[in-house]
Amino acid sequence: MSIELRNVAKQFGAVIAVRGVSFSIGHGELVALLGPSGGGKTTVLRMIAGLEMPSSGDIFIQNQRVNDVSVRHRNIGFVFQSYALFKTMTVFKNIAFGLKIKKWAKSDIDFRVAELMNLLELNGLEKRYPHQLSGGQRQRVAIARALASKPSVLLLDEPFGAVDAKIRQELREWLVRLHHDLNVTTLFVTHDQEEAMEVADRIVIIAKGTLEQIGTPREVYEQPSNEYVARFIGVMNVLEANVTSGIARVGEMEFPTSSALDGPARIGFRPYDVQVSTDLACYRYRAVIKHTFFLGIMLRLELEMNSGLVIRTRMTKEEYSQLGLDDGKEVSLQIRKYRVLASQSGPLSSEVAYTYQMPPTIAEGI
Amino acid sequence: MAGLTTRPLRGDTAKSQRGSEETPFIKWLLICIALGFVGVFLVLPLINVFYQAFHNGIGFYFESLREPDTLSAIQLTLVITLIAVPMNAFFGMAAAWAVAKFEFRGKALLITLIDLPFAVSPVVAGLVFVVWFGRQGFLGNWLDAHDIHIIFALPGMLLATTFVTVPFVARELIPLMQANGTDQEQAALTLGANGWQTFWYVTLPSSKWGLIYGIILCNARAMGEFGAVSVVSGAIAGQTETIPLRVDKLFHSATSAAGVASFAVASLLALLALLTLVIKSYLEWRTERAYALAQRSESNSA
Numbered sequence: 161m162s163i164e165l166r167n168v169a170k171q172f173g174a175v176i177a178v179r180g181v182s183f184s185i186g187h188g189e190l191v192a193l194l195g196p197s198g199g200g201k202t203t204v205l206r207m208i209a210g211l212e213m214p215s216s217g218d219i220f221i222q223n224q225r226v227n228d229v230s231v232r233h234r235n236i237g238f239v240f241q242s243y244a245l246f247k248t249m250t251v252f253k254n255i256a257f258g259l260k261i262k263k264w265a266k267s268d269i270d271f272r273v274a275e276l277m278n279l280l281e282l283n284g285l286e287k288r289y290p291h292q293l294s295g296g297q298r299q300r301v302a303i304a305r306a307l308a309s310k311p312s313v314l315l316l317d318e319p320f321g322a323v324d325a326k327i328r329q330e331l332r333e334w335l336v337r338l339h340h341d342l343n344v345t346t347l348f349v350t351h352d353q354e355e356a357m358e359v360a361d362r363i364v365i366i367a368k369g370t371l372e373q374i375g376t377p378r379e380v381y382e383q384p385s386n387e388y389v390a391r392f393i394g395v396m397n398v399l400e401a402n403v404t405s406g407i408a409r410v411g412e413m414e415f416p417t418s419s420a421l422d423g424p425a426r427i428g429f430r431p432y433d434v435q436v437s438t439d440l441a442c443y444r445y446r447a448v449i450k451h452t453f454f455l456g457i458m459l460r461l462e463l464e465m466n467s468g469l470v471i472r473t474r475m476t477k478e479e480y481s482q483l484g485l486d487d488g489k490e491v492s493l494q495i496r497k498y499r500v501l502a503s504q505s506g507p508l509s510s511e512v513a514y515t516y517q518m519p520p521t522i523a524e525g526i
Numbered sequence: 527m528a529g530l531t532t533r534p535l536r537g538d539t540a541k542s543q544r545g546s547e548e549t550p551f552i553k554w555l556l557i558c559i560a561l562g563f564v565g566v567f568l569v570l571p572l573i574n575v576f577y578q579a580f581h582n583g584i585g586f587y588f589e590s591l592r593e594p595d596t597l598s599a600i601q602l603t604l605v606i607t608l609i610a611v612p613m614n615a616f617f618g619m620a621a622a623w624a625v626a627k628f629e630f631r632g633k634a635l636l637i638t639l640i641d642l643p644f645a646v647s648p649v650v651a652g653l654v655f656v657v658w659f660g661r662q663g664f665l666g667n668w669l670d671a672h673d674i675h676i677i678f679a680l681p682g683m684l685l686a687t688t689f690v691t692v693p694f695v696a697r698e699l700i701p702l703m704q705a706n707g708t709d710q711e712q713a714a715l716t717l718g719a720n721g722w723q724t725f726w727y728v729t730l731p732s733s734k735w736g737l738i739y740g741i742i743l744c745n746a747r748a749m750g751e752f753g754a755v756s757v758v759s760g761a762i763a764g765q766t767e768t769i770p771l772r773v774d775k776l777f778h779s780a781t782s783a784a785g786v787a788s789f790a791v792a793s794l795l796a797l798l799a800l801l802t803l804v805i806k807s808y809l810e811w812r813t814e815r816a817y818a819l820a821q822r823s824e825s826n827s828a
Contacts, residue, residue, distance in 0.1 A: 211712055231715045238716040244709035247819055248731040257727070258717035291819050309718065 161223060162187045162345035163208060163313055168217030170203050170369075177203045179369045180217065185362075188343045190336070192350055192360035196392070200369040201349045202241075202317055208347070209238045209315050222312050237306030237344075239316040243298050245290040251277075251301050252286040258309045276304040279341070295323040296331060307342070316348035320355060332359050353393050357381070365389055387501040390428055397434075397471055398501065399427045408500065411467035413445060417500050429498035431460070434473035436493045438483055443494035447471065449487050452480075461485070463493060575796045578789035590787035591794070595763045599772035600794070605680070606755075606768065607748045610687040614744050618695025619737065623729070625696075626703030627711070640696045643689055652686050652757025659685075678760035683768065686754035691744045698740035698813075702733050705817060735816050739809040746802040750795055769795060 164184040170177045178200040185191050193201040206212040208219060210231035219226050226234055246254050255276055259269045277283055280300040290298060299319065306314060319335065320328045336359055339346050350356050356363045357377040365372040365380060372392075373385040384390035391398065401408035401415065403425045408415040415427050437443055447463035450470070459480050463471045471493070485491070580587055590596065621640060625633060643651065657663050659676040669676060676682045710732065714724040730737070752770040759766040761775060769791060776788030 209716060211716070232718045232720060236716060238713070240709055240713060242709050244713040246710055246713070246728055246732075247706075248728075248734075257714070257719075261714075261718045261723060305713075305717065 161185065161220065162189070163347065164220040164223075165204070165208070166218045166220070168204070168207060168214045168219060170200070170207060170212060171215045177369055178207070178214075178366075181366065181369075181371045182217075183364055183371060183374050185345060185347060188345055190339045190346045190348075190359065190361045192348055192356035192363045193366060194350055194353060194356040194363050194392075195366040195372075197351050199367045201351075201366045203369075204366060205315050205317055205347065205349050208313075209236050210234050211238075235309075235312050237303075237309075237311035237314045239299075239302045239306050239314070239319055241318040241321055243290075243302040245298060245301055245305070247290055249289075250286065251282060251288050251290075251293070254290070254301055255304045255308050257305065262309055264309075272308060273304075276308060279338070280304045296327045299323065299331065303338070307344070311344070313345045313347065316346070318350060319348050320350070320352070328355075335359060357393070365392065367392070387426070387428070390499065390501065395431055395472070395474075396428045397431065399469070401425050401427045411465055411469035413465075413469065413495075415495075415498055415500070426501040427498055428501045429495050431472050431474040433496040433498065434463070434471060434493055435496050436461070436463070436473060436475070436483065436485070436491050438485065438489065438491055440490065440492045443492040445493050447491055447493055449485060449489050449491060452485075452487055463491070572796055572799075575789055575792050578786060579793040581789070582783070582786050586783075586786065587790045587793075590783075590790040593787070595767065596772055596787070596791055598764045599767045599769050599791070602680075602683075602766070603749055603768045606684055606687050607745060609684055610691060610748045611741060611745050613688055614691050615695050615737070615741050617692065618697075618699055618740060618744075621696045622699030622703050622733075625700050626706075627708050637700070640693050643692050648686075648690055648751065648753030649757055651689050652754035655682055655685050655689075655754075655758050677758050678762065678766060680766070682758035683755050683766065686758045687748050687751050690751050690754050691747050694744035694747065695737065695740035698736045698743070699733055702736035702813065702816060703729075706732050732816070735809055735812040739806065739813055742802055742805050742809065746798060749798055 161184045166182050167180045168178060168182070169180050181200075181204060193204060195201040203212060207214050208221070210226065210229065214227065221234060221236070246257065249257065252273055255273045256269050259272060264272070277286065280303060282297065282300055282304065285293065285297065285301075290301070293301065303314075303316075303319075316335075320331055323331060332355060335346075335348075348359070360377065362374060362376055363380050364374050367388060373380055373389045375383070380389055380393050384393060390396060399410045399413070401410035401413075401424070403409075403417055403422050405422070406417060408417050408425050408427055410427065417425065435443060440446060445465060447465045450462045450464045453460040453462075455474075457476060458474050459477060461473045461475065461480075463473060465471065473493075621636065624630070625637060656677055658665055659669060659682060660666055661670065661677070663677075676685070706729075710728050711724050714728045719727065749768075750770055751768075752774070755768055756771055756774070759768070759771060761767050761771045763772075763775070767775065773788050773792045773795070776784045776791065779785075
């Protein structure tokens with residue numbers, strides 16, 4: 161294991177930032193620490209780096225317990241959210257700093273820095289100062305500096321937080337490529353689930369200081385371990401329903417449940433699992449398209465049902481025009497798959513696939 | 527970068543015809559008052575110092591500077607400054623570091639206490655040391671018994687000078703270090719630097735200009751301090767007289783030659799003041815740039 165946490169907790173005064181978190185990261189993995197702001201994920205990262213001391217629990221790097229090893233001897237590369245470049249030093253000196261401290265020979269330093277400048281496409285910027293660089297360049301200098309002395313793990317705190325949307329996309333692809341080339345174990349913190357899904361091999365979801373789930377992007381999306389993860393990863397319609405004799409009802413909608421317990425329950429389903437047709441007889445429920453939002457390649461539709469219930473769905477532009485949809489148009493719909501969401505932290509029951517068959521009508525077959 | 531684009535162009539503000547703008551008469555009246563005040567209270571006396579100093583000719587000017595008691599005063603002032611300024615540079619850096627990089631209880635109190643010497647009259651500061659170390663003071667008997675001389679001797683003058691000049695370096699460094707934050711230091715740690723390397727390669731260079739600026743001001747005040755030093759020194763000619771004390775003594779002696787000599791010695795202090803002003807303006811420009819850099823990198827990364 162490259163990084164391992166065993167029951168690690170951190171308390172700042174009366175505030176508990178991290179509660180008994182355990183997970184491990186294999187050699188060469190690219191892992192995202194995902195969670196809402198203030199959820200403790202940066203604290204976890206800083207504890208791995210040694211910038212914070214855990215209140216309890218053990219941290220291992222390369223199978224060696226590092227609780228009592230200081231930051232400077234942990235052999236980690238850390239990229240700060242603010243990049244924290246040395247303002248009084250040029251790009252070259254920034255990257256060479258760690259090597260100079262570790263007393264590398266000058267020729268080795270020159271070679272290594274040139275290699276990194278090349279890898280990170282920073283050629284020609286050697287003599288620039290940080291304030292003369294663009295946001296993306298600064299971030300690459302920060303990564304080059306962190307990688308210079310060949311750390312065993314690379315830790316990045318919100319690496320894409322400080323740059324604008326367009327550069328962010330480039331940097332994501334670029335981080336994946338860099339990781340592929342170097343194969344250094346990489347752990348990065350993000351609050352953006354889309355970013356985590358796109359970049360990481362595996363995602364560690366942390367909220368309110370607690371580990372919610374670990375898994376591949378597909379696993380956390382398709383098999384969320386609890387309602388929190390289900391709602392945090394991707395988008396989800398959540399309806400407050402009432403269960404009576406095995407059927408959860410909300411407005412005119414009915415969801416058969418396996419639970420025999422009566423009472424309130426939440427029903428969740430992804431926007432993609434809403435099937436829409438202009439043939440009003442095609443599906444069971446009726447709704448009016450209240451508003452269409454343009455999201456680029458995808459469209460988001462707000463459907464209002466007769467009872468006033470609002471459901472959100474997504475579809476591609478092609479699908480939209482093929483179906484001949486438009487604002488104000490009446491459609492029929494059904495929910496293809498849904499979940500009964502249990503309490504916030506409890507385990508989730510598996511998804512229910514559901515297809516409504518139209519009852520045979522007298523006119524059928526004519 | 528945002529700061530650059532949002533800053534209004536200078537030409538615009540100069541040409542603006544806002545309703546709140548004063549009439550030309552008021553504008554010129556205010557400018558004349560300000561210039562007149564500076565002229566009468568600062569420039570004229572300064573010119574007068576040099577005029578009086580050279581009243582008996584250049585020969586007499588250098589003659590009066592070469593007098594043994596005056597030379598000894600210059601020497602003593604340099605010795606005191608050479609000890610007091612590095613001490614306060616060190617203390618100022620330690621205090622600024624503590625205030626800017628750590629959170630601790632009593633931080634506000636520490637900042638207030640650093641400013642105390644600006645609020646207390648130097649004479650009172652001097653008297654405090656006399657009350658402690660003087661012959662009739664709390665420690666007077668013990669010091670006497672061990673033959674340690676503080677009051678009316680170099681140690682007392684050093685204490686007084688150091689006390690009076692405490693705030694200069696710390697006050698310059700605290701805001702600059704706070705603007706710089708602790709990110710760069712943490713980055714240095716993750717790159718394997720120890721505390722000393724972090725300080726030497728990262729903290730010191732980024733607060734260099736603030737530090738030099740503080741030292742220059744501290745130096746000027748240390749050389750020119752009169753009140754506190756006069757209380758503890760006893761002004762024994764050739765032994766415990768600094769330049770300001772020497773000026774005072776010459777000025778108050780009966781002969782007119784001594785009066786001219788006092789201005790000759792005073793002109794040294796005036797020259798020091800002018801030199802300080804020049805260096806200060808240059809450093810102000812440099813520190814402003816350091817601030818701008820600190821803030822620019824802040825705002826870009828926020």
